[in-house]
Amino acid sequence: MLDVKSLTKRFGSNAAVDNVSFTIDRPMMIGIIGRSGAGKSTFLRIMNRLTDASDGELCFEGRNVLTLTGKDKRDWQSDCAMIFQQFNLVPRMDVVSNVLHGTLGRHSTLTTMFNLYPEAEIHKAIDILDRLGIAEHAAKRAEALSGGQQQRVAIARALMQDPKVILADEPIASLDPMNAQTVMEALRRIHDEDGRMVIANLHTLDTARRYCDRIIGMRDGRVVFDGTPEQLTTGVARDIYGAGADFSEAATSTEIRDHDAVVTEEIRAAEVAL
Template structure:
């Protein structure tokens, strides 16, 4: 169970996250929606401890996440697989090595420097790439892949550390609609097949309705909606995004549902 109590983040007088409380009692696929600057990314980064909270608590099972330091903090970050908007891959390295970098905190610096990974990790990385339909690209440099392919590599890298949950920060913001659908399908599979919590920052209402069980709406750092995805009405959307927005079914978001899915240097093992 993930519990957040009165969580606040203040950046020089700007309340990016303002007294947020929520709980996740069982594995769910949760979309966090809102305008840019609503506090969505800061919230995820505090859960992962990339940002330290100004005040409040984050608890997961018996772990007081908000108070972790040093090795315990790094161990927690390994339990929260993070997927970023801009992929954060190493462009000059091949795909399978990028995936194995998800376990970098478990490897010696010497082995990582010379691409010396245990055989079982190489096989695990290949299995993950095969699972998400990109094993044929494993020997290519990461920068030779499309944006959608790179994001699936980033998802594989996050899963490499066998996290308790996956946090995805605007994972489809830089993708075309077809690759956006492919990426969201991959995240949904992690929830359905691995029984993991997936928290995903999103902009579009249709995407949240289609792929998420629950939606959290944020505005000006506060939670203004928390409920099932099918409760995302026009009135709720206006509360989240502002009364001046036009929320017709055809204009609120890019419809990725009607598009077809495309899911369909060598590492030395020691």
């Protein structure tokens, strides 16, 4: 389905994405991990055509999407929906209108300016919100919702595009563990139930292992790991992050755990170190 060949993005003499190649042969949930500046976000922006590559190819279903222009490019951006860390909602607009913005590419400026959406699309938006457990907030302003609820609105907006691929750029980075779990479960459910490819940039190893079928590790713009969750050992993670022996996964965990259990685990880790 997706074939990435020698993909490179340079900013001056610096390669943010450096000769990246990999193939995904079926819809999967992919996690991309790595330090800040590893090239994860740049890769997603290239795939969604928010920025142009310097070299290489990115083929989806046999078509190099990096060469698309005009309407073909806009159609691809509808097929390849993007979810951002900061939600990118219109704060003072009601939730259902924010979701309906996922259809902007299919309507005239007049329709979107005056919220003149077809009734069928309004019902579809509410159905999607219901699927994500937030239909009761449809009439509220987006700014009145919690961070986790706003991220689910952003997911609903992406689903309104009926995309083949969903890209999620650090979708849980600004959320507490409970909301992070809710958002990741929603993305996983979308993959499982709809058969959509989901590619998510993630910053915690436990999240990648728990929700993803395949994990790609990036360091300094290059792919340094490509494997299953089981293959992502602590030693491999140290290499991805360029960390030393003192690297601790617990420091970045989003797992919801009892406080006493966390303290006990930290004490045991300290005892082992001694």
